[in-house]
Structure formats: C-alpha cells, structure tokens
Amino acid sequence: DVKVTQSSRYLVKRTGEKVFLECVQDMDHENMFWYRQDPGLGLRLIYFSYDVKMKEKGDIPEGYSVSREKKERFSLILESASTNQTSMYLCASSLGLTGIQPQHFGDGTRLSIL
Amino acid sequence: KQEVTQIPAALSVPEGENLVLNCSFTDSAIYNLQWFRQDPGKGLTSLLLIQSSQREQTSGRLNASLDKSSGRSTLYIAASQPGDSATYLCAVRQSGGSNYKLTFGKGTLLTVNP
Numbered sequence: 001d002v003k004v005t006q007s008s009r010y011l012v013k014r015t016g017e018k019v020f021l022e023c024v025q026d027m028d029h030e031n032m033f034w035y036r037q038d039p040g041l042g043l044r045l046i047y048f049s050y051d052v053k054m055k056e057k058g059d060i061p062e063g064y065s066v067s068r069e070k071k072e073r074f075s076l077i078l079e080s081a082s083t084n085q086t087s088m089y090l091c092a093s094s095l096g097l098t099g100i101q102p103q104h105f106g107d108g109t110r111l112s113i114l
Numbered sequence: 115k116q117e118v119t120q121i122p123a124a125l126s127v128p129e130g131e132n133l134v135l136n137c138s139f140t141d142s143a144i145y146n147l148q149w150f151r152q153d154p155g156k157g158l159t160s161l162l163l164i165q166s167s168q169r170e171q172t173s174g175r176l177n178a179s180l181d182k183s184s185g186r187s188t189l190y191i192a193a194s195q196p197g198d199s200a201t202y203l204c205a206v207r208q209s210g211g212s213n214y215k216l217t218f219g220k221g222t223l224l225t226v227n228p
Contacts, residue, residue, distance in 0.1 A: 004157075031214055043203070043218040050214060058215065090157055094214075100165060102148055103205075103216060105158040 003027070004106035006091050012112045019078040021109050023091030032074035033092040033103065034058075034066065043090065049074055081113045116141045116208055120219035127194055128227050135189040135222045137204035142182050145207040148216065149178050149189050152201045161202075162189070166209065194226045 007022035025032065033048040035058075045058030047066040055066050063085060067075045074093075078085055089109045095101040117140045127133050137147070146165045150158040162171045162178040164187070170179040177190040187204060201223050205216040 006157075033214075040220070042220040043205075043216075045215055048214055056214075092158075100146060102160045102163040104160060105150075107157040108155075110155070 004091055004093055004104055006089075006106040006109050008109050009107060010110050010112075012114060013078075013081050014114055015081060015083060017078075017081050019081045019111070019113075021076040021078075021089055021091075021111070023074045023076070023093075023106060024072050025074075025093040025104075026072065027093065027095065027104075028071065029093035029095045029104075030071075031094045031096075031103075032068065033094075034064075034074065034076045035090045035092065036060070037088040037090055037108075046076065083113050085111065086113045087111060116144075116206060116217045118204060118206055118217050118219040120202075120204060120222050122222060123220070124223040124225075126225040126227065129194060129196060131194050131226075132190070132192050133194055133224070135191070135202050135204075135224070137187040137189070137219055139185045139187075139206050139217075141208065142185050143209050144182060145209040147178075147180055147187050147204060147206045149176075149187075150203040150205065152203060152221070154200075158203065191224075194224075196226050196228050199224055199226050 003026045034046040035043045037043045049055045049068040065077045091106045092103040094103045148163045149161045164180040175192040201221040203221045205218045
C-alpha cells in the first residue's frame with residue numbers, strides 16, 4: 001500500500017513565524033501535491049511537483065513556497081504565517097508523468113495560526 | 115474553468131439501503147475522475163478511479179459510473195453500513211495543459227443509521 005506521511009497531525013504557530021510542513025511518500029512517486037481544505041471552499045491546490053527540484057503553482061500559491069530536494073519528500077513553507085492560513089493541509093502523491101494514476105493522500109495537518 | 119458539483123450536500127439513510135451519490139462537471143475534456151472517502155479530521159482515501167475511456171469501475175459494494183459527454187458520474191453504494199458514514203468527494207483531472215491538477219467537488223456527507 002502507498003504510504004503518505006505528514007509529519008504533524010496538529011500544529012499551532014504564531015503570526016509572522018516561518019512554518020514548515022513536511023510530507024514523505026514511500027512509493028517512489030514522481031508527483032507530489034499540497035492542498036488546503038477549508039469549510040465551504042473544498043480542496044484547493046497550492047503547489048505541486050513532478051520531479052526533484054521541479055515545482056508548479058496551483059490555484060492559491062500566494063504566501064507559500066515549496067521545496068523538493070529528494071524524490072520522497074515535499075515540504076510546504078509558510079514564509080510569514082498569517083491567521084488566514086489557518087486550515088487543514090493535505091499532501092498527496094501519484095505515480096508517473098502521464099496523469100492517469102490515482103492520487104494518494106496523507107492524513108493531513110491541522111494548522112492553527114494565532 | 116472546470117467546476118465540479120456534488121448533490122446532495124448531505125444524505126442520511128437507514129442501514130441496508132442502496133444509495134447513489136452524484137457528481138457533475140462543466141468541462142467534459144477530462145483525463146479521469148476519482149472518488150474519495152474522507153472520515154472526520156482525516157485525509158482522503160481513494161476509492162475508485164475511472165479513466166475517460168471507461169464507463170464504470172467496481173470495488174466490492176461500490177460502483178462508479180462515468181458519462182463524460184454529459185459531464186456526470188455516480189457512485190453507487192450497495193447495502194449501506196454504518197461504517198460507510200463519511201464525506202464522499204469526487205475529483206476530475208483535466209486533459210491537456212497541466213494535467214496533474216485535480217478539481218474537487220465539495221463533497222456529500224453520508225450518514226448511515228443503524
């Protein structure tokens with residue numbers, strides 16, 4: 001089975017802090033994704049990566065950056081956290097470059113910015 | 115811009131009933147459609163993926179159909195059980211361009227009563 005592991009289930013940070021969310025997958029997947037999920041808005045794509053050191057912006061990249069130095073690890077960075085970034089963050093991965101394989105999700109990180 | 119709608123937003127049924135969840139999308143130029151399950155406070159679990167060339171997929175008591183030309187998919191759950199209670203999400207992957215991105219519906223909250 002595919003395993004996507006997010007480093008924290010719950011995280012509380014303060015406004016202005018630099019925040020790192022980590023995601024690791026164990027299936028050698030090329031593609032990795034970061035989404036946020038908010039009530040009434042559903043899931044929205046922040047960034048994705050299709051290879052090491054490669055990244056593309058999703059629908060809502062403002063205020064975020066990402067890092068993919070190794071194939072199995074994809075980090076989401078909040079450069080200066082703000083209260084409107086309080087949300088559930090979900091990481092996903094998928095195999096191959098054709099886009100036909102399903103995305104597999106981690107358990108999510110519930111982030112609160114005070 | 116692709117939009118995905120799920121109706122109903124919430125559904126409550128007695129145990130043992132067969133039920134259908136609906137998903138519609140505005141742009142039929144899709145690569146595939148994926149159904150997910152999400153338990154409260156958790157990540158997404160992939161249930162079924164239907165490629166654009168397929169009409170349906172089955173897994174156990176679940177059957178998903180796809181009518182690409184009309185922009186519709188249904189998830190049929192047979193002999194529902196209390197353990198099926200969860201939010202069910204559908205997501206489509208666009209063909210062409212950046213074909214990694216999934217566009218999600220806002221989900222149907224299913225409650226199966228014992």
